[in-house]
Amino acid sequence: MEAVLMIRLDKYLADMGIGTRQEVKKHIRQGKVKVDAAVVKSPEYKVNEKESTVLYGDSPVRYEAFVYYMLNKPAGVISATEDRREKTVVDLIKTKERKDLFPAGRLDKDTEGLLLITNDGKLAHSLLSPKKHVDKTYYARVKGIVTEEDARAFAEGIDIGTSALPEWTRPAVLEIISSGQESAVRLTIQEGKFHQVKRMFLARGKEVVYLKRERMGGLVLDSSLKPGEYRKLTDEELRNIYGTDRHAEGHGSDYI
DSSP: OOOOOEEEHHHHHHHTTSOOHHHHHHHHHTTOEEETTEEOOOTTOEEETTTOOEEETTEEOOOOSOOEEEEEEOTTOBSSSOOSSSOBTGGGOTTOOOSOOEEESOOOTTOEEEEEEESOHHHHHHHHOGGGOOOEEEEEEEEBOOOHHHHHHHHHOOBOSOSSSOOBOOOOEEEEEEOSSEEEEEEEESOOOTTHHHHHHHHTTOEEEEEEEEEETTEEOOTTOOTTOEEEOOHHHHHHHHSSOHHHHTOSOTTO
């Protein structure tokens, strides 16, 4: 049987973006909040996050413990929660209700593609832990002729360090889509070293001129999302990246 999850009313409302904790307490004491049709004026009042009906004014407020957004990251935006000078990936989520969102992993400023924005630290760790060996697939355009010899070298692992300090990558799968003065490739790696894809090709004497992440584990970028667009993940996508039914585990929200 799933455990009953109780939460303070002020935290419930603050988590859902109604205001700061202090602002929410003021709203509650002013009688602006109802729980199961009754006005509640105590910020400490405990509500069932899944079953209680909470109204702020006349608007229902539905609790989500965890939220998940698939973002097609555009170039020129940094993978951070906040920055005084640069626009961040979290800034792009205009419909966010939670204030504790963060990007699960990073993409370089000039790299586009799949990025997961969430507040679920367990999921982020599952996707990013080096011990998990999660596949990450990128589409790239590369200046220079990419050959089958490059593919074999990638399959064995590439030294992207210096002569004084070698740094070998895990074996990677390089698919050559087209080869010429500017080649098109698809690369699958299982790590996230600093500038890894660019450094791997640089070690082979080639330069990445465009990079886009298409897949991370079981999560595939929605081809209908234009750069800068996002949407919430579906239940099926969550099951794909977790490999299980999260609701059965009691982790996550029924309203994803």
